[in-house]
Each structure stands twice: as C-alpha cells, then as structure tokens.
Amino acid sequence: MIGSPLRLHPATPADLDAVAELHAEARATYYRGHIPDADFEGPEELARTRTGWAAAIGEGRVLCAWDANGELAGVAAYGVRDGVMHLSQLHVRPARWRGGVGTALHTACAEAWRAAGERTVRLEVFDRNERAQAFYAARGWTPDPDTPRAGDHLVLRLTLAPSAE
Numbered sequence: 001m002i003g004s005p006l007r008l009h010p011a012t013p014a015d016l017d018a019v020a021e022l023h024a025e026a027r028a029t030y031y032r033g034h035i036p037d038a039d040f041e042g043p044e045e046l047a048r049t050r051t052g053w054a055a056a057i058g059e060g061r062v063l064c065a066w067d068a069n070g071e072l073a074g075v076a077a078y079g080v081r082d083g084v085m086h087l088s089q090l091h092v093r094p095a096r097w098r099g100g101v102g103t104a105l106h107t108a109c110a111e112a113w114r115a116a117g118e119r120t121v122r123l124e125v126f127d128r129n130e131r132a133q134a135f136y137a138a139r140g141w142t143p144d145p146d147t148p149r150a151g152d153h154l155v156l157r158l159t160l161a162p163s164a165e
Helices: 013-031 043-058 101-115 130-138
Strands: 006-010 062-067 072-081 084-092 120-126 153-159
Touching: 006 101, 013 043, 013 062, 013 072, 013 084, 043 062, 043 072, 062 101, 072 101, 084 101, 120 130, 130 153
Parallel strands: 084 120
Antiparallel strands: 006 062, 062 072, 072 084, 120 153
16 A cells, blocks of 8 residues: 555565565566566576575665565665675565655665765666656766766766764
8 A cells, every 4th residue: 555654674585575576577667668578577587586686685685665564565785796885776666656665765775875884875777767767866866977887777876975973
C-alpha cells in the first residue's frame, strides 16, 4: 500500500528471493525496448543477478525497505570498488515510485557512507533512464568529470559533506 510506513534493515539470506524478484521487475521497466529482453530477464541473466545479490547480502552490503504489509518496497546495495564507494543498486518497486521509498533508502545509504568516513560516492545509471537521473540529480549527484560514461551508462558522483556530529 502506498504511503505505508517502511522498515529498513540490512538484508539477510531469507530476503534473497524477494530482492532478486524486485530487481528483475525494476530493471525491466527501464531496459525494455532499449536492449534485448534476454539481456535483463533471460535465465542466464537472472541466475547471474541472483548470484550477485547473494554475495552482496552475504557481505552485508544490502539494505531492504519493507512496508507494513510485509512487501519489499525497495532495495539498495553499495560497497567499495577500486578504492571508491559505489552505490551499485537502488531499486524501488514500480508501484511504489514517488512514494518516498527511494528517498528513504538513499538517505540511509548516505548516513552509512558518512559514518564510514566516505566523502565521494559513484554510481552508474542507464543513459535512457531519465526518471532515475532526475532522482539522483535532486539529491546532489552530478556527472563524474573523470569518467562521465561507462558504455550505455552515465557515471555520476556525489560529494558528501562531513556528518554534523
């Protein structure tokens, strides 16, 4: 139900099926019509995706947003890659878009990054996903001047102010 309160918590192995399902649903909304369906929903890709999420969950790098009805409303994953913090995934169930789920996940991630002393975070967003680009721009993400593109994805960077502790 839109507007229901969210419960954010680190993902556990018990969350894997819901996370993988939400990931597939969200990706289909922005890739369909732009790349071949098999590239985002074929059996090999779904198996690869599930393996990736299982590893990220096992490393404690995934945050879930559950609603009061027990439905997974959104998921985010982040971690250090090549010495830089990356927001590698942030997906919201399409029925929950513009309901605060993405904002809640983004805020929780930014708090975790600040607590860990991170000052710069990067992400890649599909260049045709204008909705996601607008979401990130509204939260201060800008094109990465060092690496503005990675194939068909734009590379964005967020510079975090130190926490006000």
